Amino acid sequence: MNMPSIPGYTMGTSLVAASPMSDADFEVLKLTVLLGADDLVHLRRAGDILEDQVEAVLDVWYGFVGGHPHLLKYFSNADGQPNAEYLAAVRRRFAQWIRDTCAANYDRSWLDYQYEIGLRHTRLKKNRTDGVRSASDVIHMRYVVAFIVPLTVTMKPFLANKGHEADSVERMHQAWFKAVTLTAALWSQAFAPAQDF
Numbered sequence: 001m002n003m004p005s006i007p008g009y010t011m012g013t014s015l016v017a018a019s020p021m022s023d024a025d026f027e028v029l030k031l032t033v034l035l036g037a038d039d040l041v042h043l044r045r046a047g048d049i050l051e052d053q054v055e056a057v058l059d060v061w062y063g064f065v066g067g068h069p070h071l072l073k074y075f076s077n078a079d080g081q082p083n084a085e086y087l088a089a090v091r092r093r094f095a096q097w098i099r100d101t102c103a104a105n106y107d108r109s110w111l112d113y114q115y116e117i118g119l120r121h122t123r124l125k126k127n128r129t130d131g132v133r134s135a136s137d138v139i140h141m142r143y144v145v146a147f148i149v150p151l152t153v154t155m156k157p158f159l160a161n162k163g164h165e166a167d168s169v170e171r172m173h174q175a176w177f178k179a180v181t182l183t184a185a186l187w188s189q190a191f192a193p194a195q196d197f
Contacts, residue, residue, distance in 0.1 A: 019108075019115035019186070020194060026111055033182045035106070039175035046159055046172040047102025053158050054095045060154050062091065071143065076135045086132045101179050114183055118144075118190030141191040148184050152177045 021029075030036075050057065065071045066082070075090065076082050097117070104110045119125045121139040155176050160169045189197045 016112050016116040017119055019111045019189070021111060021115070021186075021189065023108065029185060030106060030182065033178045033185070035175075035178045035182055038171075039178055040106070042168075042172045042175035043102045043104075043179060045168070046176055047099060049159055049162050049164070049172070050098060050102065053161065054098050057098060057155070057158055058091055058095060061094070061150065062087070064150050064154070074134060074136050074139050074143075078133060078135050080135060083132055083134060086130050086134060089130045101176070101183065104179075106182075111186065114186040115189060118187035121187060122190050124190070141188055144187050144191075145184055148177075148180055151180050 019026075065075070072082055073080070075087050100110070100113075116125075120129055121141075121144055123138045126137050126139060127134050152173075156169065156173045159172045159176070160166075164172075
């Protein structure tokens with residue numbers, strides 16, 4: 001997987017916190033969300049389809065966030081005004097996350113980076129990557145979980161944009177749904193006491 005030069009994007013380096021999840025528990029979690037080898041094939045196909053649509057996907061997602069003040073506040077300054085630089089920096093990492101979700105081997109390196117991303121939603125690391133002082137020092141876990149829905153339902157039209165058969169689009173969409181659910185579960189680990197996760 002390519003390691004892009006995106007500020008704050010450090011997958012595969014020592015700057016990433018190591019996930020405390022064991023490899024065995026990670027395998028069981030993948031089984032639980034029904035993510036299998038066939039899904040990885042469909043995710044690769046989705047990645048090819050999405051490559052030239054990533055910015056359009058982000059436009060939809062950012063429109064959703066921007067249209068809901070309770071979400072936009074996480075990317076706003078203390079005065080309530082959106083922080084354009086912060087939004088742009090997060091957008092670059094979000095674009096890479098789309099690519100990585102489709103291309104990942106779902107291995108230890110990917111697992112560790114998901115834990116790092118989870119930490120960046122908590123009070124331990126929120127705002128630090130970009131050195132900002134936003135209106136919130138945490139992205140509440142409820143939105144990490146709830147975002148499974150908009151990140152999934154908005155993706156299907158993009159997957160259908162290249163004329164693939166409906167069955168193929170559905171398989172890609174189901175693989176995406178599984179991957180997003182797995183990601184949200186892993187990001188949630190940073191919020192929970194180890195014995196409860």
